[in-house]
Amino acid sequence: MRNASKSIYDAIIVGAGHNGLTAAAYLARAGLSVLVLERREIVGGCCVTEEIAPGCRVSTTSYIASMLRPEVIAELQLAQHGLRMIPCDPAIQVPFLDGHVVPWWADREKAKKEFARISVRDANRFVEVDDQLKKLARYLQPFFMEPPPEIDTSSLKGWSDLFRVGKRFRGISNTEIAQLVSFLTGSLGEFLDHNYESEKMKTMFLANNVYGKHGGPYQPGTAIGLLFHLLSGGEHELQGFYGHVIGGMGSITQALAAAGKRLGVEIRTSVQVSQIEVRGGRAQSVVLDDGTEIRGRMILSNCDPKRTFLKMVAARELPEDFLFAVRGIKMDGPCAKVNFVLAEEPRFTGTSPSATALERTFYTLVPSLEFAERCYDIAKFGEIPEELWVDCVVSSNADDSLAPAGKHIMTCFVQYVPYKLREGDWDEKRELLGDRVVQKIAEYAPNVPGAIVARQVLTPLDLERTYGLTEGNIFHGDLRLEQLFFMRPVAGWARYRTPVKGLYLCGAGAHPGGGVTGAPGRNAARQALRDWKKGTFKQAA
Numbered sequence: 001m002r003n004a005s006k007s008i009y010d011a012i013i014v015g016a017g018h019n020g021l022t023a024a025a026y027l028a029r030a031g032l033s034v035l036v037l038e039r040r041e042i043v044g045g046c047c048v049t050e051e052i053a054p055g056c057r058v059s060t061t062s063y064i065a066s067m068l069r070p071e072v073i074a075e076l077q078l079a080q081h082g083l084r085m086i087p088c089d090p091a092i093q094v095p096f097l098d099g100h101v102v103p104w105w106a107d108r109e110k111a112k113k114e115f116a117r118i119s120v121r122d123a124n125r126f127v128e129v130d131d132q133l134k135k136l137a138r139y140l141q142p143f144f145m146e147p148p149p150e151i152d153t154s155s156l157k158g159w160s161d162l163f164r165v166g167k168r169f170r171g172i173s174n175t176e177i178a179q180l181v182s183f184l185t186g187s188l189g190e191f192l193d194h195n196y197e198s199e200k201m202k203t204m205f206l207a208n209n210v211y212g213k214h215g216g217p218y219q220p221g222t223a224i225g226l227l228f229h230l231l232s233g234g235e236h237e238l239q240g241f242y243g244h245v246i247g248g249m250g251s252i253t254q255a256l257a258a259a260g261k262r263l264g265v266e267i268r269t270s271v272q273v274s275q276i277e278v279r280g281g282r283a284q285s286v287v288l289d290d291g292t293e294i295r296g297r298m299i300l301s302n303c304d305p306k307r308t309f310l311k312m313v314a315a316r317e318l319p320e321d322f323l324f325a326v327r328g329i330k331m332d333g334p335c336a337k338v339n340f341v342l343a344e345e346p347r348f349t350g351t352s353p354s355a356t357a358l359e360r361t362f363y364t365l366v367p368s369l370e371f372a373e374r375c376y377d378i379a380k381f382g383e384i385p386e387e388l389w390v391d392c393v394v395s396s397n398a399d400d401s402l403a404p405a406g407k408h409i410m411t412c413f414v415q416y417v418p419y420k421l422r423e424g425d426w427d428e429k430r431e432l433l434g435d436r437v438v439q440k441i442a443e444y445a446p447n448v449p450g451a452i453v454a455r456q457v458l459t460p461l462d463l464e465r466t467y468g469l470t471e472g473n474i475f476h477g478d479l480r481l482e483q484l485f486f487m488r489p490v491a492g493w494a495r496y497r498t499p500v501k502g503l504y505l506c507g508a509g510a511h512p513g514g515g516v517t518g519a520p521g522r523n524a525a526r527q528a529l530r531d532w533k534k535g536t537f538k539q540a541a
């Protein structure tokens, strides 16, 4: 173990979200002294397991591990540090109000057979589309584990990056280019209408592909989720992997913290960084709420870009056009979370009596694309939709260690609620949102309202206040084309470096974006290490 408290650290990480912890572990692995500072009393950011009633633990924010990078799992030996995931099977399951529950089985042949009960034509098309999507996702995959290309044709580096990108697409056909462009810019709704005849089939795809994003399914740019969800994830690098984490999502960040500590990372919780001090254009130190200053040769911020640059760095240290671009990052919601402890298992109408506990875990309540589109329209004008889209995971069915015998945990993601309400505020509307979620669930699982023992409602405002997410945005910035790749967080600053020398962004607001992936953390650490090896920071501070 390396020395605990130091007068100067090689690297200070602001925030112990999963990306901050990932970056810390990689930097320590390379021999740097690393300090992580977290404002909450626990590590994990929005990848945590928390007790919401005595003995009842919930993945309060993120709840399914679908994109955690296999490289991070293997290189940081997360399995040895206690990480265990079991595949969600079905990966998605949609109950309809006619009593038909449609599971999307992880095994493709089994899924095809299930879908053939809805439409034989759609089931055949499903296989073709799945092949096409997986192939296109494989073209994008390598870009996720490296800084995005520098699109600057006035420099040699820019040209060599463009050449490198071009080589990645060697062999791509005209048709595939057209498909790729339409996935990046087109709407999910139009793609589904073009490919499938059955509303139920379209709803299955809808159920997983616009989470956390702005825009109803017919908004241009929403088809991109289809490719994002087919990037490989999990220990075995499976495309389209969905996993339940044993012990809840917090087991991921506990494993990352344990891996980091083993490598010498020092982690302090309940310490809020109020300022990142810059002198002569270079990051020097962080100042805590109580005025303590801690010096670092480099500083990596795991906080979102708005929090980092508009709250922690003095405006005079940043170029005006950069600040203007940061202020323009689209965030504002659009989701919430409601967590329940139940006295009995939810009984979703239509579930097969022979379904195993794991098969009774995942239920997405969204009846159609039109419903989703209307829901977004209402939310975008600042209102809480009366009819909500709710994704329910009965996590105690996948992991009975989360609650004592006889109690059940259900965690519910709510898609499309506004951050800014047209009337009133979230403190007065919090329980209304909770009630509407219960009302929606009751349409599908009538025993739920009478079984509630505890309920925790996290509005976009709560996500901001408690988890430090500016405007409640779960991805540190909406995942839309103009905020991705070389434009994330803003054009010109997508390679983890910032206008302040020695200050890096290592969270979801950096490329490749949100979700529990570990990719921004790993990529940022590697970029910082490349600069470190050039000797840039040795004499700093």
Ligand SMILES: Cc1cc2nc3c(=O)[nH]c(=O)nc-3n(C[C@H](O)[C@H](O)[C@H](O)COP(=O)(O)OP(=O)(O)OC[C@H]3O[C@@H](n4cnc5c(N)ncnc54)[C@H](O)[C@@H]3O)c2cc1C
Residues within 6 Å of the ligand: 014, 015, 016, 017, 018, 019, 020, 037, 038, 039, 040, 043, 044, 045, 046, 047, 060, 061, 062, 063, 064, 065, 066, 067, 271, 272, 273, 274, 302, 303, 304, 307, 336, 337, 413, 463, 466, 467, 468, 469, 473, 474, 475, 476, 506, 507, 508, 509, 513, 514, 515, 516, 517
């Ligand atoms: C409700 C919800 C549901 C989600 N569902 C899923 C899901 O099922 N699957 C999935 O893959 N992704 C999901 N996500 C998205 C995913 O969880 C996030 O995109 C990802 O965890 C972000 O990780 P991060 O490490 O970049 O940032 P964060 O987890 O946001 O970590 C940033 C850390 O910085 C700390 N911090 C902030 N300010 C300061 C300060 N001044 N000083 C010190 N520390 C500070 C914060 O407390 C926090 O710990 C969900 C997110 C939410 C909120």
